[in-house]
Amino acid sequence: MDFNFSEEQQLLADTVRRFVRESYAFETRREILKSTQGWSRDTWNELAGLGLTALNVPEAHGGLNAGPVDTMLVMNVFGEGLLVEPFLGAAVFTPALLTRLSDEKAAADLFPVIASGERIVIVAHQEPQTRGAIDHLATRAEKSGDGYVLDGLKSVIAHGGAADELLITARTSSQTRDADGMSVFRVDPTSAGVTVNSYRTFDGQSAADIELKAVKVPAGNLIGVAGQAFAAIEGAYEVTISALCAEAVGIMKAVNAATLDYTKSRKQFGQPIAKFQVLQHRMADMFLQSEQALSMSYLAAIKCTDPDASERKRALSAAKVIIGQAGRFVGQQAIQLHGGMGMTDELMVSHHFKRLTAIDLTFGDADFHLERFAATPAA
Amino acid sequence: MDLTFTADELAFRDEVRTFLRERLPQDIATRVKNGLPVRAEDYTRWQQILHKQGWAAPSWPKQFGGTGWGPVQLHIYDEEASAAGAPRTIPFGLKMVAPVIMAFGNPAQQQRFLPRILSGEDWWCQGYSEPGAGSDLASLKTRAERQGDHYIVNGQKTWNTLGQHANWIFCLVRSDPNAPKQQQGISFLLIDMKTPGITVRPIITMDGAHEVNEVWFENVKVPVENRIGEENKGWTYAKFLLGHERTNIAGVGASKRELGRLKDIAAKEHKNGKPLSEDPLFAARIAQVEVDLMALEITNLRALSAEAEKRAPGPEASVLKIKGTEIQQTLTELMMYAVGPYALPFHRESSEEGDLKSVAGPGYAAPLAATYCNARKVTIYGGSNEIQRNIISQMILGL
Numbered sequence: 001m002d003f004n005f006s007e008e009q010q011l012l013a014d015t016v017r018r019f020v021r022e023s024y025a026f027e028t029r030r031e032i033l034k035s036t037q038g039w040s041r042d043t044w045n046e047l048a049g050l051g052l053t054a055l056n057v058p059e060a061h062g063g064l065n066a067g068p069v070d071t072m073l074v075m076n077v078f079g080e081g082l083l084v085e086p087f088l089g090a091a092v093f094t095p096a097l098l099t100r101l102s103d104e105k106a107a108a109d110l111f112p113v114i115a116s117g118e119r120i121v122i123v124a125h126q127e128p129q130t131r132g133a134i135d136h137l138a139t140r141a142e143k144s145g146d147g148y149v150l151d152g153l154k155s156v157i158a159h160g161g162a163a164d165e166l167l168i169t170a171r172t173s174s175q176t177r178d179a180d181g182m183s184v185f186r187v188d189p190t191s192a193g194v195t196v197n198s199y200r201t202f203d204g205q206s207a208a209d210i211e212l213k214a215v216k217v218p219a220g221n222l223i224g225v226a227g228q229a230f231a232a233i234e235g236a237y238e239v240t241i242s243a244l245c246a247e248a249v250g251i252m253k254a255v256n257a258a259t260l261d262y263t264k265s266r267k268q269f270g271q272p273i274a275k276f277q278v279l280q281h282r283m284a285d286m287f288l289q290s291e292q293a294l295s296m297s298y299l300a301a302i303k304c305t306d307p308d309a310s311e312r313k314r315a316l317s318a319a320k321v322i323i324g325q326a327g328r329f330v331g332q333q334a335i336q337l338h339g340g341m342g343m344t345d346e347l348m349v350s351h352h353f354k355r356l357t358a359i360d361l362t363f364g365d366a367d368f369h370l371e372r373f374a375a376t377p378a379a
Numbered sequence: 380m381d382l383t384f385t386a387d388e389l390a391f392r393d394e395v396r397t398f399l400r401e402r403l404p405q406d407i408a409t410r411v412k413n414g415l416p417v418r419a420e421d422y423t424r425w426q427q428i429l430h431k432q433g434w435a436a437p438s439w440p441k442q443f444g445g446t447g448w449g450p451v452q453l454h455i456y457d458e459e460a461s462a463a464g465a466p467r468t469i470p471f472g473l474k475m476v477a478p479v480i481m482a483f484g485n486p487a488q489q490q491r492f493l494p495r496i497l498s499g500e501d502w503w504c505q506g507y508s509e510p511g512a513g514s515d516l517a518s519l520k521t522r523a524e525r526q527g528d529h530y531i532v533n534g535q536k537t538w539n540t541l542g543q544h545a546n547w548i549f550c551l552v553r554s555d556p557n558a559p560k561q562q563q564g565i566s567f568l569l570i571d572m573k574t575p576g577i578t579v580r581p582i583i584t585m586d587g588a589h590e591v592n593e594v595w596f597e598n599v600k601v602p603v604e605n606r607i608g609e610e611n612k613g614w615t616y617a618k619f620l621l622g623h624e625r626t627n628i629a630g631v632g633a634s635k636r637e638l639g640r641l642k643d644i645a646a647k648e649h650k651n652g653k654p655l656s657e658d659p660l661f662a663a664r665i666a667q668v669e670v671d672l673m674a675l676e677i678t679n680l681r682a683l684s685a686e687a688e689k690r691a692p693g694p695e696a697s698v699l700k701i702k703g704t705e706i707q708q709t710l711t712e713l714m715m716y717a718v719g720p721y722a723l724p725f726h727r728e729s730s731e732e733g734d735l736k737s738v739a740g741p742g743y744a745a746p747l748a749a750t751y752c753n754a755r756k757v758t759i760y761g762g763s764n765e766i767q768r769n770i771i772s773q774m775i776l777g778l
Binding site for chain 2: 283288301315373
């Protein structure tokens with residue numbers, strides 16, 4: 001039982017924090033958001049320079065193989081700074097999936113360019129009816145000649161438009177709600193039949209709906225064994241949810257600090273509003289909820305690689321519930337306590353609030369995970 | 380960061396399990412596991428068994444006869460003892476007055492009182508709250524006038540828990556009514572309950588239980604040697620005591636046991652022809668309290684390990700108090716709602732006798748409403764949850 005971080009981990013967190021504070025100020029981010037693509041390649045290259053794109057890539061392929069606790073520390077800081085670059089998708093989700101698919105050729109092709117930050121590879125699994133239920137997969141891949149033909153619609157894929165290459169999940173057998181029959185294909189987003197509809201999400205991030213109409217891919221683009229990808233997809237989702245929880249925890253910490261500062265300086269009725277007990281108790285509750293969220297983020301980071309699938313599922317769903325609920329409470333109360341100022345685009349707190357809100361809506365909200373937790377018996 | 384137990388810790392857990400399996404009296408465990416009242420003689424019997432094992436005081440240092448266990452061992456012990464149905468520790472001697480005697484008592488007081496707390500020979504109770512001094516404890520009025528080598532104590536204490544079984548009471552008394560600040564005129568006295576002039580009057584709570592009392596002091600003569608530390612410095616010791624009250628304040632082990640009982644009950648009850656545990660709304664309520672408890676368990680472990688490394692000043696315990704008591708209340712509420720109308724029949728006497736039968740309906744339903752009513756106290760005592768929020772905002776948020 002040990003809640004301390006290693007020296008290397010602390011160093012990593014310090015490095016990323018320095019980068020965010022020095023090179024990713026609120027104004028810098030605002031300029032990035034104004035750009036057409038809504039995120040910055042320059043920033044991405046800087047992250048690569050710090051080794052962060054290699055964080056979750058196996059050592060055998062030039063990565064650092066750092067693991068979920070290191071990722072958690074990095075995501076805490078990215079939450080604080082509200083990073084809009086595709087780190088979660090390209091540097092967490094994709095490496096986690098590729099590792100679990102155990103396909104030597106795809107690994108040798110993709111990991112080096114992922115680690116170097118050269119190429120952005122994005123997993124597209126979610127569909128309009130997924131809503132957290134990752135065993136839902138309607139996109140189909142039909143065998144045709146010596147390849148496959150893909151048809152389907154992937155929805156709200158974070159940074160789908162930024163992808164130099166897509167990893168599309170598709171069903172090679174079985175029915176929409178079956179875990180069996182799922183496969184993963186490498187797809188060039190410029191291929192005939194692929195339509196990428198990119199847009200911004202309300203939290204400033206970018207996402208895309210990706211339509212696949214009779215998209216032809218060679219058989220060699222299949223990663224891993226046909227029809228057997230579900231466990232890998234589920235495992236990769238769990239690692240990514242852990243990282244997402246850590247991002248939320250970083251945001252809550254920043255939001256609580258901002259609210260405290262604001263209520264200490266804002267005066268009404270001749271005194272700082274922080275002197276009012278009703279606000280003090282609200283902030284005490286915000287602190288309490290963020291502490292519970294932090295605890296669950298630790299649990300998520302530790303358990304997301306547990307070999308026992310139901311143990312993993314329970315821990316990750318429990319974490320997503322607590323973090324979704326805490327994020328909603330902390331975010332809403334932060335806006336409330338900032339009063340009219342909290343409503344403005346000018347203050348970081350409204351941006352933090354929006355990202356917290358978006359995180360709960362991502363990969364299954366608190367209600368979804370509460371139901372999933374209830375349906376998963378303890379091992 | 381690592382949340383797993385070491386081989387030594389797992390061996391310790393096995394040792395605790397074996398001890399509980401062999402030594403915990405089953406009649407006591409049955410009461411605890413079914414939410415039936417635990418009698419004074421049950422507490423004493425269990426304390427004596429623990430004493431024989433050398434485990435009477437898990438949280439004390441070795442030099443005073445404690446186990447000297449570290450935070451992880453304390454956590455494991457709490458978890459295992461709670462799951463097995465061991466009764467809670469009556470905190471007033473072991474967890475409240477003892478740490479004060481160790482830190483501020485003189486060697487004579489330590490030798491006189493501590494061994495008798497360990498053995499269960501002395502049953503301590505608390506003389507803190509008064510009718511006019513609850514959350515604002517420093518406004519207490521019970522007067523102690525110095526006369527030679529004695530104090531003469533006059534006044535009234537209230538919300539005294541289980542004092543009807545106690546032979547000693549520790550009291551906060553006003554020894555200097557003219558001190559410039561309320562906090563400065565208070566002394567900390569140890570008083571023999573058999574001293575003439577002490578009257579204990581029961582307060583019956585809404586669950587029909589006699590758990591709390593009023594204690595009246597009428598010209599009670601207390602030797603000066605029974606004062607802890609210096610005269611008029613009692614507030615310092617009182618605050619120290621309140622800090623130690625937090626040991627295991629989260630009650631994670633007991634809440635896990637109660638969660639198990641809730642799930643058992645929900646599996647036996649039916650709604651729409653299906654077990655209540657499969658009802659989507661009720662299953663979600665159970666799941667919610669379970670995830671809250673999972674988070675509390677980690678928060679508690681974080682606090683324990685910070686305490687072991689002397690990193691935390693202690694106000695984080697307020698988070699544990701608030702969340703822990705909210706979860707305790709939710710569990711009693713859900714159990715009561717799980718049995719529906721059969722929560723209504725009430726026959727306290729059969730519960731007191733440890734009888735699992737009910738006047739009507741399933742036996743497990745009989746104590747649930749009383750437990751629900753009784754559990755309203757947990758967010759009020761030990762510093763109400765509103766006071767805990769004051770502590771968080773002052774000590775942690777710096778407001």
